[in-house]
Amino acid sequence: MGSLNTVIVESACVIANEIGAHALFVYADAIQDYPIPSGMLDATDIILITHSESRTEPSAEVSATLRLPPIPLTRMGQIKLAVVMALSEGHVTEGDKIVCLTGSSVFGSLDCIVVLDIGKERELLISTNVSAIAGNIPSAVFEALLNLAVELASQGREGKPVGATFVLGDHDKVMQFSRQTIFNPFQGYPAEERNLLNPQLRETLKEFSALDGAFVIREDGEVTSAGRHLNAALESTVDLPQGLGSRHVAAAGITSVTEAVAIVISESTGDVRIFKDGAIFMEIEKPSRLTVSPLTS
Ligand SMILES: Nc1ncnc2c1ncn2[C@@H]1O[C@H](COP(=O)(O)OP(=O)(O)OP(=O)(O)O)[C@@H](O)[C@H]1O
Numbered sequence: 001m002g003s004l005n006t007v008i009v010e011s012a013c014v015i016a017n018e019i020g021a022h023a024l025f026v027y028a029d030a031i032q033d034y035p036i037p038s039g040m041l042d043a044t045d046i047i048l049i050t051h052s053e054s055r056t057e058p059s060a061e062v063s064a065t066l067r068l069p070p071i072p073l074t075r076m077g078q079i080k081l082a083v084v085m086a087l088s089e090g091h092v093t094e095g096d097k098i099v100c101l102t103g104s105s106v107f108g109s110l111d112c113i114v115v116l117d118i119g120k121e122r123e124l125l126i127s128t129n130v131s132a133i134a135g136n137i138p139s140a141v142f143e144a145l146l147n148l149a150v151e152l153a154s155q156g157r158e159g160k161p162v163g164a165t166f167v168l169g170d171h172d173k174v175m176q177f178s179r180q181t182i183f184n185p186f187q188g189y190p191a192e193e194r195n196l197l198n199p200q201l202r203e204t205l206k207e208f209s210a211l212d213g214a215f216v217i218r219e220d221g222e223v224t225s226a227g228r229h230l231n232a233a234l235e236s237t238v239d240l241p242q243g244l245g246s247r248h249v250a251a252a253g254i255t256s257v258t259e260a261v262a263i264v265i266s267e268s269t270g271d272v273r274i275f276k277d278g279a280i281f282m283e284i285e286k287p288s289r290l291t292v293s294p295l296t297s
Helices: 003-019 075-089 139-155 171-176 199-208 246-257
Strands: 023-027 045-050 062-067 097-104 109-117 164-168 178-180 214-217 223-230 261-265 272-276 279-284
Touching: 003 023, 003 097, 003 109, 023 075, 045 075, 062 075, 075 097, 075 109, 075 139, 075 279, 139 164, 139 199, 139 261, 139 272, 164 223, 164 246, 171 178, 171 214, 171 223, 199 223, 214 246, 223 246, 246 261, 246 272, 246 279
Parallel strands: 023 045, 023 097, 045 062, 164 214
Antiparallel strands: 097 109, 164 261, 178 223, 214 223, 261 272, 272 279
């Protein structure tokens, strides 16, 4: 590890010890070798973040490895995705302090230390009800959908931006508050072929993202329908930022009357928003193609 990386890692460990951080998130792709020498942290979990499917660390001190989708993300985007995954997997919870160490995989350097208090930092999580994000939804299903949405938002489809709404969980109630607007393209296929955890389904979902309306997905990842119009009206729009149109209002509405999570890709901006309990839980901004190198800035 280079000397600057070493100084940054040591500084992050000092900060983590000083504030009693619950976890230290380290963007592992910015460094070749395992970053934290044994014994540097008093009582802080180490959580690695990587784009790599295969990277594993030879250390018993690593509590978890979180895998980001293979697309460019800003440093804050890396942190946001990692935090929401860590919340869904139960590695962190509301009230925890965390230290995040990110940087550039292109230059092989760590260059950014961010200290966050989960639940208080509005730039990170907009919602106040932080711990309940995934509810009964298995973290693997939630993360598969989130990664798909972030990937689709970043890449678009056939050179064009894509907008889409995915409603995950509380299936029967979501169906009550929605109606089919077109022929359901998933009807008649075996459940295992329609499951989000089936890698072959990812391309199908990307293809169908051009359809009007929302995808509806069961807790276990089974996609039951596409092209659903969401009927639930949002009782109050006070918490929604101005400029968000009917797609976002519909996602807020359905999550206000059900236990579902909605993930929305904005066609106009490429931003991804997670909705829960009628409000935006987190926004992941699309990185500018002009300022971001392959994989990470
Ligand atoms: N109630 C609804 N249920 C499901 N899908 C909806 C609903 N309302 C709108 N949409 C979808 O959102 C699309 C775009 O709507 P609109 O541009 O008003 O939304 P928006 O929130 O501004 O989204 P974007 O940022 O993607 O433009 C519609 O073509 C439709 O596919």
